Amino acid sequence: MRDPSTRVWIVLGVVLLGVLNLPASTERSIKAAVREGISPLQSVVTSASRTIRETLKTPRGLGGITLENRRLASEVIALRNEVWALRELERENMELRNQLAFLKKVRYELIPAEAIARDVSGWWQTIRLNKGRSHGVETNQAVITTDGVIGKTIDVSFRTCDVLLLSDVDCKVAVRINRINGFGVISGRGLSWNRRVELNMDFINKNLPVRSGDEVVTSGLGGVFPKGLVVGYVDKVTRAPSGLYQQAHIIPKADLNDLSYVFIVTSDALEKKT
Amino acid sequence: MTIMVICFMVVMGSVVQAVAPTSFWLGETKPPVLLGIVIYCALMRERSVMLSAACLSGLFQDALSMIPLGYSSFCFCSIGWCIERWKDHLYTLHVVTHVFLGAVAHIALLWMLYAFLYMTGRHMPLNVPEGILKNVGAFVGGGTIVPLVFYIMRYMDTKVVGFVKERRWI
Numbered sequence: 001m002r003d004p005s006t007r008v009w010i011v012l013g014v015v016l017l018g019v020l021n022l023p024a025s026t027e028r029s030i031k032a033a034v035r036e037g038i039s040p041l042q043s044v045v046t047s048a049s050r051t052i053r054e055t056l057k058t059p060r061g062l063g064g065i066t067l068e069n070r071r072l073a074s075e076v077i078a079l080r081n082e083v084w085a086l087r088e089l090e091r092e093n094m095e096l097r098n099q100l101a102f103l104k105k106v107r108y109e110l111i112p113a114e115a116i117a118r119d120v121s122g123w124w125q126t127i128r129l130n131k132g133r134s135h136g137v138e139t140n141q142a143v144i145t146t147d148g149v150i151g152k153t154i155d156v157s158f159r160t161c162d163v164l165l166l167s168d169v170d171c172k173v174a175v176r177i178n179r180i181n182g183f184g185v186i187s188g189r190g191l192s193w194n195r196r197v198e199l200n201m202d203f204i205n206k207n208l209p210v211r212s213g214d215e216v217v218t219s220g221l222g223g224v225f226p227k228g229l230v231v232g233y234v235d236k237v238t239r240a241p242s243g244l245y246q247q248a249h250i251i252p253k254a255d256l257n258d259l260s261y262v263f264i265v266t267s268d269a270l271e272k273k274t
Numbered sequence: 275m276t277i278m279v280i281c282f283m284v285v286m287g288s289v290v291q292a293v294a295p296t297s298f299w300l301g302e303t304k305p306p307v308l309l310g311i312v313i314y315c316a317l318m319r320e321r322s323v324m325l326s327a328a329c330l331s332g333l334f335q336d337a338l339s340m341i342p343l344g345y346s347s348f349c350f351c352s353i354g355w356c357i358e359r360w361k362d363h364l365y366t367l368h369v370v371t372h373v374f375l376g377a378v379a380h381i382a383l384l385w386m387l388y389a390f391l392y393m394t395g396r397h398m399p400l401n402v403p404e405g406i407l408k409n410v411g412a413f414v415g416g417g418t419i420v421p422l423v424f425y426i427m428r429y430m431d432t433k434v435v436g437f438v439k440e441r442r443w444i
Contacts, residue, residue, distance in 0.1 A: 019344035034337035117292035
């Protein structure tokens with residue numbers, strides 16, 4: 001009679017071999033099912049921990065609330081003026097487009113989402129959002145906050161999606177330095193000792209006068225990130241070891257360490273010209 | 275009931291592991307809650323229960339990250355088997371055992387997973403200082419979290435569910 005422990009090992013071996021050789025679509029379905037099942041619990045735990053953090057911060061922040069309020073009120077007035085001016089510009093833009101017979105303009109819609117978890121293994125810089133395919137989210141869509149770009153969607157299930165953050169080494173974004181129209185590619189370098197996110201911008205033309213403080217925005221090349229979204233600012237510039245181009249350290253504008261509410265950018269129609 | 279407790283702990287453990295913050299000085303490693311469940315089952319339960327817990331924990335860890343399905347299960351099963359193989363030579367209820375096993379097992383899990391990711395080309399570049407910090411983080415995280423998880427699992431088994439069997443020879 002076969003030893004029971006041998007049976008256990010045989011069953012285990014078969015199960016593991018089967019799982020390790022699953023087709024990609026089956027693997028994705030299993031992962032999606034587990035994520036969908038766990039996401040409500042993750043939302044509850046994340047909300048609870050956020051509430052506790054905010055409650056603990058409140059006594060320390062009471063003194064600054066009035067100042068913060070005044071600052072926000074003046075910012076609202078400034079933004080309202082800016083919106084009014086931009087509306088005028090938009091109206092003028094539409095008139096000119098009509099005259100030049102541009103049929104459609106790119107329209108971006110934002111899907112608001114909440115971050116409910118981070119990567120469970122610690123190897124990648126990813127977050128999970130509580131919006132998925134049922135809300136119109138697809139793979140390779142830009143994700144932003146009110147400050148700027150934070151990453152792109154990589155894995156979308158029915159009610160959740162995973163976002164690869166800019167700080168991950170695998171996240172590459174085609175960008176442009178606004179002031180001098182210098183193109184390059186940004187990739188993450190992880191977190192430093194003081195939790196500062198560091199990004200590298202490579203392949204900048206070596207003859208361009210890049211300066212510290214220059215604003216970096218998405219260039220729209222590559223098909224994932226729409227044009228003109230703020231990524232960050234140049235910190236310092238160096239020459240690449242090969243000497244063929246320049247490299248810059250970029251500080252992202254959005255705080256990638258404290259992500260609660262974000263927006264997924266979906267585009268509606270592509271621009272056409274007759 | 276044992277299976278229900280393990281399933282419940284695996285689900286809660288994966289949620290806690292996902293929302294827990296990380297530290298640069300600990301190599302951005304996550305607290306090894308799921309590994310703690312596997313170590314508990316290896317020390318206190320039958321081999322079949324330990325292997326089931328390892329497979330389930332591995333499934334959850336892989337599903338909630340970008341690790342291909344099956345990698346973590348294999349690593350958990352290997353580590354669980356090693357501990358279960360030698361548990362008769364250990365003081366299974368002593369906290370020093372849990373601290374030591376937690377630290378060593380977490381380091382082993384970390385590098386086994388990295389080796390798998392490296393072999394399949396899904397690894398991320400790691401320099402020597404980052405590697406050292408990851409080792410430190412795995413050592414500290416494993417040594418502190420695993421005893422805590424062990425205590426919680428033992429409490430669930432003895433006070434909540436009713437302890438059924440310590441272990442038996444297979």
